[in-house]
Amino acid sequence: MINDYHFGSITINDRTYRSDVIIYPDNVDASWWRKEGHALYPADIKEIIAQNPAVLIVGTGAYGVLKVSKEVCDLAAEKGMELIVRKTEEACKEFNHLSQSGKKVIAALHLTC
Numbered sequence: 001m002i003n004d005y006h007f008g009s010i011t012i013n014d015r016t017y018r019s020d021v022i023i024y025p026d027n028v029d030a031s032w033w034r035k036e037g038h039a040l041y042p043a044d045i046k047e048i049i050a051q052n053p054a055v056l057i058v059g060t061g062a063y064g065v066l067k068v069s070k071e072v073c074d075l076a077a078e079k080g081m082e083l084i085v086r087k088t089e090e091a092c093k094e095f096n097h098l099s100q101s102g103k104k105v106i107a108a109l110h111l112t113c
Contacts (some may be wrong), residue, residue: 001013001091001097001099002023002095002096004035004052005016005064005088005089005092005109005111007111007112008111008112009041009111010092010109010111011030012028013028015028017030017102017111018108018111019031019032019111020032020033020108020109020111021107021108021109021111022047022048022106022107022108022109023095023106023107023108023109024106025105025106029047032108034066034106037066038061038065038066038067038110038113039066039069039097040058040066040068040069040072041069041071041072041073042069042072042075044072045072045108048106048108049075049079050081051104051106052079052081052104053081053103053104053105053106054081054082054103054104054105055081055082055083055084055098055104055105056076056081056082056083056084056102056105056106056107057065057075057084057085057091057094057095057098057106057108057109058072058083058084058086058107058108058109059086059087059088059089059090059091059092059107059108059110059111060085060086060087060088060091060110061087061088061110061111061112061113062087062088062089062111062112062113063087063113064087065110065113066110068083068085085107088109088110088111091107091109092109093105095107101106
C-alpha cells in the first residue's frame with residue numbers, strides 16, 4: 001500500500017523512499033534506474049517482465065517527464081499485460097486500487113520530474 005507520495009518521496013507500507021522504485025507484490029526495489037533517465041525502454045523493465053504481471057503501472061513523475069517508448073507499449077501488448085501510464089500521483093492511486101483486485105500488479109514509479 002502506498003501511504004503517501006510527493007515530489008521526490010514515496011511512503012510504501014510506512015517506509016519512506018527517496019529514489020525511483022519498483023513495487024513488486026512481495027518487495028520494493030528502491031534502486032531502480034533507467035539507462036536514459038527520462039525514457040523507459042524494454043531493457044529497463046526486464047525484471048518486471050520476468051515476473052509476468054497482469055498489470056504494469058508506470059508513474060511518469062510529478063510532471064510526466066518520463067516517456068514510455070513504443071517498444072515498451074508493444075512488449076506489454078505482446079505479453080498480454082495491461083499497461084497503465086500516468087503521472088506518479090495518479091499512478092499511486094491506481095496501484096492502491098488495483099492491488100486490491102487480486103491481479104498481480106507491479107508499479108514502476110519515477111518520483112521527481
